[in-house]
Amino acid sequence: MIEYERTLTTGFVNFDRGICDLVSIEFGAGTYLYSTSGPGGGLVVWQLNNGDVPTFFDSQVFDSSISLDGDQTIEFANLGSEDLLVLDISSSGSIFGYSLEPTGMIGETQQFQLPSEGGGTTLLASYSSNDTEFIVAATDGGSRITAYRVGPTGTFTEVDAEIGRPAFLDTVETASNTIVVTADSSTHSVVTFQADTETGELTRVDNSNATSHLALNTPSSMEVIQAYGSSWVLVAGSGSNSISVMELGSDGSLLPTDHVLDSSGTKFNSIQDIAVTSVGDQVFVFAGGEDDGISLFALVPSGQLVHLETVEGTAENGLVGVDTLSVAQVGNELQVFAADQQQDGLSQFSVSLDNLGSVIEGDSIQSGTNGDDILLGMGGSTLLAGGGDDVLVAGSGTTVMAGGEGADIFVVQNGSRTTIVSDFEVGVDRLDLSDFGQLRFPSQLDFTPTEDGAQIDFLGQTIVLQSADGGSLSQPDVLGDFFDAAVRLPNGPNENSSETVSSSGITGAVTVSTAKDNPGIRDAEVHFIQDGSAPIVVQADSQGYFDLQLPVGSEQGHIKIIKSYSTGIQEINALDALQVLRMSVGLEPTWGTAQPENYIAADINRDGSVNALDALDILRVSVGLPVESDAEWVFLDSKTDISEVTADATHYDPKISVVALNGDFSVETTSILLGNVEQL
Incomplete structure (x- = not known):
């Protein structure tokens, strides 16, 4: 389905190397692809032709006197009824770009001054109501999203500002509202605002409950598309190797419908960009990252992504990695373009629509x-x-x-x-x-x-x-x-785990005493260890009672309690794996702040850190499959300081110091079931 066509180059190294961004735009009956390259480069325009080689149409070398603070990304906007390619919002709050001629050619440089400081990236979107035009802008160096009213002479008046650090920004016209959609890099989440079309004021929509379970980390691309009678927000996360899909309500509410992760067959690890387009009834999603390939998905009306195909990088097609993607329908085919800043030129692919x-x-x-x-x-x-x-x-x-x-x-x-x-x-x-x-x-x-x-x-x-x-x-x-x-990711606990003999326990504070039953350590092994002596090992009975048969007098040593876990009790489930995956990419669990006990529980493979391998092992345990390090309870002395335990350092001392007088002792412990990550 995906066919490699060619590698496009202009013959000018500064245009062909370090390509930062791509955008496809229709003008009249023609479709044009715009690319921008790094220092010493500029803008290039290709006219796209159905079934034929794109035509090198126009170019613009960046003037050496122009200082661009951003990454030379491209944002298409309409300001003052003029089509504009915005390249930068400078640290001084100046919007810089080029006008576009009706023919698709690059026009004169354009510069607009915002009344507040910017910060060096291209984040700009516009909307209008009656005769009033508004823009919303956000900057990399700042921490807010600002709405401006655009005056008839091209002046800007600030009308509202909201806290946020978006990596991407867009506006959507719904049946009853204008919605501003952002992918926030500080909270690793999607944030929406209702925009008052009369005043331009922004009202944040509370989507915390709906999106709290999304394991999204480091938004790297965002697309908004209207299809199947709804609006859809798709967000790529380079830190989570994921694509999230959310249905956008007319009031700005978000309903997550899918969250897919890269596999060895999809080739979008460290995903950098997604490109989305609709053709007829169908919606196509292309994804690429640092994994030498491009994957194609269909977005179906339920909001689910169905993987159709992946094309891998070869010496011929030049896909070493993908930094930016663009897709456009040209006649009876989709033309897909990919660029990597470390490679020269654009890799062009096509998808036939003849049998759509x-x-x-x-x-x-x-x-x-x-x-x-x-x-x-x-x-x-x-x-x-x-x-x-x-x-x-x-x-x-x-x-x-x-x-x-x-x-x-x-x-x-x-x-x-x-x-x-x-x-x-x-x-x-x-x-x-x-x-x-x-x-x-x-x-x-x-x-x-x-x-x-x-x-x-x-x-x-x-x-x-x-x-x-x-x-x-x-x-x-x-x-x-x-x-x-x-x-x-699993969407809930597995209720069909194989049933084996239960080895239930208690998570939290557990008193261990030789003088009574101990429900928290039933069926566990208790090891009493003294320096220079062989350990004394006994097994607690079904009520947790044990007798170490220590001699009369005072004996000082330490105990270690080993208690196994059985899948039959189902305390470890797929939701635990979700929490661990969130923690492994720097997010908090869905309930809020993780505690040191949570990090210890998450490190089921005991390698000293919380990572995706722990999540995979927890998934295996939840369905009754073997893992290299079995799930078990660990018992820590309640006096042990674990305040320094983090996701990157989960080491702990399992030894519990005791003094046995005439064979008896009682000690307070903290019991943690490895793999069971829950709110304390």
Whole structure:
């Protein structure tokens, strides 16, 4: 689907090297691609041609007398009824850019002075009401978003300012409001404001409850698109290797609908940019980062991203990394351009739209066309695709799917009822199980070949596959490269973990005493250790009682308590993995501030820090799979100072000092279940 076309160069090294940003703009019947390069460079314009090589159309060398504080990013804006390419908002508050001619050519330099200081980046968006024009601006060096009224002579009057440090900013016209959308780099979140179209004042919308579970870190790109009767905000996070999707309400409310993570097959690690476009009924999302490739997704009406394809970097296409992306529809194809500041020129790719189909959704029976359709079930449904390369998404009820001819993708939804695929073609069709956030390894699936296909059971959900040729299907036939698709975080605890003998315990303060039962250490091993002597090891009974049989008199030493964990009690679940993933990228847990005990609990593999490997191990534990370091309770002396424990330093001393008098002692401890990250 994604075809490499060529590498575009102008022949002028200062234009071709260090390309910082790309933007595609339509003028009349033509589409033009604008690029900007670093110091000593300038602007370049390419006219895009359907099925042919782009034409080097215009260029502008940056005047050496111009000092640009920003990163030479491009923002298209309309100020004073004039189309403008804004390149910078200087530290003095001066907006600098170039006007654009109706032909797409670069016009004269333009400079506007804001009444307040700026800070060196291109963050500018505009909106209007009746005859009044407003802009909102934000700067890298500042800590606020400011709304200005634009006067008839090009003057700016500040009308409101809000605290924020956005990395990206946009405005959206909804049915009843103008919404300002920002991706905030200080809070690693998406923040929206209602803009009063009469006064220009901004009112922040409280989305804290809706977005608190988003594991977004370091926003690196943001796109807003209107499709399927809604507005959608897509945000890339380079620190979390993720793409988040949120539905934007007309009041500025946000509803997260998807959050996908990079895998070995999607190639957007340290994602730097996303490019989004709609064609007909369908929405296409391209993503690239420091992982030598570009991934293509379809955004379906439910707000879910479906991975369609990934093209990897080669010596021919020049994809070593991707710093900036742009996509434009030109005739019957999408033209996609990628640039890396360490490589010369633009890598051009294309996606044919010759067989573009429709988006069809509903319950009961839904039939597709002969094009490349997207069919979505709603509740219980039967989806009958035609002859194209189709995407079929199961509904929440029992769904029967038939792909017909072509290379089809069957998307199974977590939590739905039985899904039946009636014509799975080996080596052509693909089964997408990425909605199962708990699924990380093929061995987790209960895969059973049948006479005419196969049956897959996972977490109480059944998928029945019938092969197109009527024969049996093996696991490699169906799964292929299991990690080709993007992966997702679990959306809740696993209620289907294997049941084994319970080894429950108590998290928090636990008194350990030889004189009574100790419910917090039932079935645990108690080690009494003295220097120069072999340890005394006993096992507490089902009530937590133990007897070390120490001699009469005073014995000083320390104890170590070893207590195992069983998945049958389900205290460790997928939500714990989500909390750990947030903590591993510098975010707080969803409830607020993490405590030292939380960091200790998060470091399940005991390597001294909280990282993504801990989250992966917790996922494995939550579904009953083995891990190298088993989950267990640790017991710390309650007097131990753990105030210095952080996500980067989780070391602790498990020894608890005791003095036994005539064999008896009592000590206060803090019990922590590794892998169980919860509010204290």
